[in-house]
Amino acid sequence: MVSSILPVYLFVHLQLSAVQFGVIDGLYQGVTAVARLASGVIADRWRQYKLVATLGYVLSAICKIGLLVTGSAWTAVAAILSADRLGKGIRTAPRDALISLATRPQDLGSAFGVHRALDTVGVLVGPLLAFWILLSMPNRFDAIFVVSFAIALIGIAALVLLVDDRRGDVAGERHLTVDLPGLLRNRPFVAITTVAALTSFVVVSDAFLYLLLQWKRGSGAETIPLLYAGTATSYLVLAAPLGRLADRVGRSRVFVIGQACMVLVYAGVAMLDVGLWTLGLVLLLHGAYYAATDGVIAALVSGATRSEVRASGLAALNTATSLTRLASSVIVGVIWSWRGPGTVVTMALFASIAGLVLSAYMLSTTNDRPIETGTA
Amino acid sequence: MTTASRLRSFTLVVAAIVVAAGAYLYFARVESSTASTGETGTPDRAAQMQAVARIRKGAHVAFRDLTPGPTYGRLTFSSLENLTQRAGTTITCNRLHFSATDGLCLTIGTAPVGFFGHLLDDQLKIIQSINLPGMPSRARVARNGQFAAYTSFVAGDSYLAVGLSTRTRIVKVPTGDDVADLESFAVSRDGKEFHSIDFNFWGATFTRDPNRIYATLGTGGRILLVEGDVTAREFRVIAEDIECPSLSPDEKHIAFKKRFGKGFDAWWQPAVLELATMTVRQLPESKHIDDQIEWLDDGHILYAVGHSASATVRRADIWTIAIDGGSPSSIFLADAESPAVVRR
Numbered sequence: 001m002v003s004s005i006l007p008v009y010l011f012v013h014l015q016l017s018a019v020q021f022g023v024i025d026g027l028y029q030g031v032t033a034v035a036r037l038a039s040g041v042i043a044d045r046w047r048q049y050k051l052v053a054t055l056g057y058v059l060s061a062i063c064k065i066g067l068l069v070t071g072s073a074w075t076a077v078a079a080i081l082s083a084d085r086l087g088k089g090i091r092t093a094p095r096d097a098l099i100s101l102a103t104r105p106q107d108l109g110s111a112f113g114v115h116r117a118l119d120t121v122g123v124l125v126g127p128l129l130a131f132w133i134l135l136s137m138p139n140r141f142d143a144i145f146v147v148s149f150a151i152a153l154i155g156i157a158a159l160v161l162l163v164d165d166r167r168g169d170v171a172g173e174r175h176l177t178v179d180l181p182g183l184l185r186n187r188p189f190v191a192i193t194t195v196a197a198l199t200s201f202v203v204v205s206d207a208f209l210y211l212l213l214q215w216k217r218g219s220g221a222e223t224i225p226l227l228y229a230g231t232a233t234s235y236l237v238l239a240a241p242l243g244r245l246a247d248r249v250g251r252s253r254v255f256v257i258g259q260a261c262m263v264l265v266y267a268g269v270a271m272l273d274v275g276l277w278t279l280g281l282v283l284l285l286h287g288a289y290y291a292a293t294d295g296v297i298a299a300l301v302s303g304a305t306r307s308e309v310r311a312s313g314l315a316a317l318n319t320a321t322s323l324t325r326l327a328s329s330v331i332v333g334v335i336w337s338w339r340g341p342g343t344v345v346t347m348a349l350f351a352s353i354a355g356l357v358l359s360a361y362m363l364s365t366t367n368d369r370p371i372e373t374g375t376a
Numbered sequence: 377m378t379t380a381s382r383l384r385s386f387t388l389v390v391a392a393i394v395v396a397a398g399a400y401l402y403f404a405r406v407e408s409s410t411a412s413t414g415e416t417g418t419p420d421r422a423a424q425m426q427a428v429a430r431i432r433k434g435a436h437v438a439f440r441d442l443t444p445g446p447t448y449g450r451l452t453f454s455s456l457e458n459l460t461q462r463a464g465t466t467i468t469c470n471r472l473h474f475s476a477t478d479g480l481c482l483t484i485g486t487a488p489v490g491f492f493g494h495l496l497d498d499q500l501k502i503i504q505s506i507n508l509p510g511m512p513s514r515a516r517v518a519r520n521g522q523f524a525a526y527t528s529f530v531a532g533d534s535y536l537a538v539g540l541s542t543r544t545r546i547v548k549v550p551t552g553d554d555v556a557d558l559e560s561f562a563v564s565r566d567g568k569e570f571h572s573i574d575f576n577f578w579g580a581t582f583t584r585d586p587n588r589i590y591a592t593l594g595t596g597g598r599i600l601l602v603e604g605d606v607t608a609r610e611f612r613v614i615a616e617d618i619e620c621p622s623l624s625p626d627e628k629h630i631a632f633k634k635r636f637g638k639g640f641d642a643w644w645q646p647a648v649l650e651l652a653t654m655t656v657r658q659l660p661e662s663k664h665i666d667d668q669i670e671w672l673d674d675g676h677i678l679y680a681v682g683h684s685a686s687a688t689v690r691r692a693d694i695w696t697i698a699i700d701g702g703s704p705s706s707i708f709l710a711d712a713e714s715p716a717v718v719r720r
Contacts, residue, residue: 007510007511007529008484008511009687011511011529012470012484012511012512013685013690014685014690015666015682015685015690017640017642017643019639019640019642020640023640067687068687069687070686070687071684071685071686072682072684072685072686074640131484131485131490133401134484135484135485136405137404137405137407137408138408138448138449138468138484139448139449139689139690140404140408140688141687141688142404142686142687142688143400143401143404143405145687146397146400146401146404147397147400147401149397150393150394150396150397153389153393154389154390154393154394157386157389157390157393158386161382161383161385161386161389162382162383162386224509225490336573337573337574338573340573
């Protein structure tokens with residue numbers, strides 16, 4: 001909700017300069033990745049998934065109020081937004097660990113699918129709500145921050161009051177060491193994480209895909225929010241069913257199908273005239289890519305890691321993918337301004353095919369079956 | 377706690393949060409709504425529209441009213457004879473500009489589309505609404521009303537994705553028919569063709585012949601002033617470090633934003649370029665400006681200066697200064713921004 005109006009708030013309302021905006025945006029994107037790893041390890045070490053996740057949610061919630069009381073000093077705004085992302089970084093891995101520990105191993109795909117679907121509901125509704133507030137009361141960003149804070153509080157209340165604190169207890173004792181070297185020796189885990197990192201490297205970011213579609217269609221950028229909505233709707237609808245399918249037919253298989261969807265997307269952009277129907281199909285496939293990969297890869301990692309290093313494993317997965325995504329965006333940006341969008345499409349198509357082949361090979365060497373079947 | 381009691385606590389907490397947030401929204405809405413007019417003796421809407429029509433018959437200034445309260449953000453008019461009296465409309469604009477007959481109002485709308493450019497006719501009716509590719513930035517209407525130009529950011533998400541790229545388009549008024557995207561113009565520098573994929577255009581200004589325009593071209597970290605022809609789709613670079621030009625009514629000067637400082641600490645001050653000699657004149661004004669400058673007359677400029685911003689409100693005043701640099705600046709209109717001067 002807040003991220004959707006953040007550029008308007010920083011640029012139009014507070015009138016920060018381009019350089020200041022750039023620094024804030026960089027921090028906003030970067031802080032999360034670093035925080036994730038640390039929080040995953042800490043959550044495993046303390047066996048306190050719920051506590052650490054709650055802390056992350058609380059920190060982000062407080063930051064909404066922080067935005068409310070900060071004026072236009074851009075350094076203060078930058079600090080608060082960094083803290084907000086820090087909160088996001090802290091909560092993600094222990095939250096995913098909680099999801100995985102509360103689920104039977106054979107249902108992990110479904111569970112993460114449902115989570116991703118609900119998450120996407122927020123992604124769709126949040127901006128609508130934020131812009132509705134802004135439209136009905138010009139410049140009342142405070143109202144947006146307060147509503148966002150209230151929704152965050154409801155989330156925290158649900159977490160604190162309704163969620164069982166799963167600790168993945170091993171014989172009920174407190175394990176104070178986290179076997180990180182063991183995690184790195186875990187071949188399936190390393191293979192899955194490598195595949196995930198590779199995939200988020202060869203798949204260009206949403207923003208670039210939409211720019212490619214516009215370049216192809218020769219239309220203005222005015223439709224970009226609609227393109228986002230198209231992908232999100234497809235993702236939202238497909239996340240749970242594809243997660244379930246992954247539990248049935250094998251998660252690796254569904255993950256590879258997801259990558260194939262992305263190959264089709266680039267092939268479509270590269271070869272076809274992107275008419276309205278093609279555009280719809282491209283967005284459907286783009287959403288299917290997310291539905292078949294994002295939650296499924298979390299399920300794969302959960303299935304391949306023992307419960308005492310679950311949060312660390314999920315955190316490593318998140319950090320690896322967000323770093324390669326960042327690197328990919330920077331490289332695509334350079335290619336785009338150096339050789340133009342045509343080269344970007346061609347390269348993305350070939351990179352995604354290579355990614356597909358490599359993942360299919362690497363995942364075929366790992367055991368698809370959850371390692372803890374029967375221990376619960 | 378049992379499951380039932382946990383559910384009960386959760387329901388109570390949610391109810392409390394919803395009530396509190398709802399109350400905040402309600403009071404924010406009341407504060408910024410027009411519902412409270414009337415009983416305080418504010419003239420009703422019909423009378424306001426009559427006042428607007430009366431003011432617009434003579435020389436006047438259109439602007440965005442920033443007086444805290446129900447009229448905040450609205451398109452408002454004042455006669456140049458009597459700046460203390462304001463007549464407001466119900467149209468909300470972030471950036472606006474007017475010719476004698478037509479207006480352009482850039483505004484923030486609803487998701488998922490987000491940002492609009494409304495083209496207004498003589499009666500302030502919205503004739504056409506253009507979807508903008510991102511946040512509104514600059515608005516200009518040619519004095520003879522044939523064309524309008526708008527600059528908006530593209531998309532408005534990550535800078536990693538698109539840079540802070542801007543798009544500037546020329547449209548017909550008031551129909552909104554697309555005339556040209558400045559990025560489709562051929563650019564020359566010192567008689568030679570000049571091209572780079574990172575070209576970014578913003579802040580166009582029209583001459584009396586709306587076919588001839590000036591604009592800013594940003595490329596490779598440099599800021600260039602370009603002059604060109606809309607029909608021929610040609611630009612030539614005529615100066616450097618002249619950002620966001622605004623041509624005086626007599627077409628002898630260009631007022632612009634001059635950058636000082638670097639990086640995070642950069643700020644922009646108003647300055648004037650004399651076109652006959654291509655010399656830049658500094659003005660005794662050190663306040664930071666953001667929006668394009670407007671001309672009050674051939675010897676004075678108007679520009680908005682923001683003086684406080686928080687999550688609840690943004691305050692700014694419109695200042696004026698003589699371009700001969702002989703006198704200090706003064707407030708032209710308090711609590712206002714985005715001025716457009718119309719003389720008939």
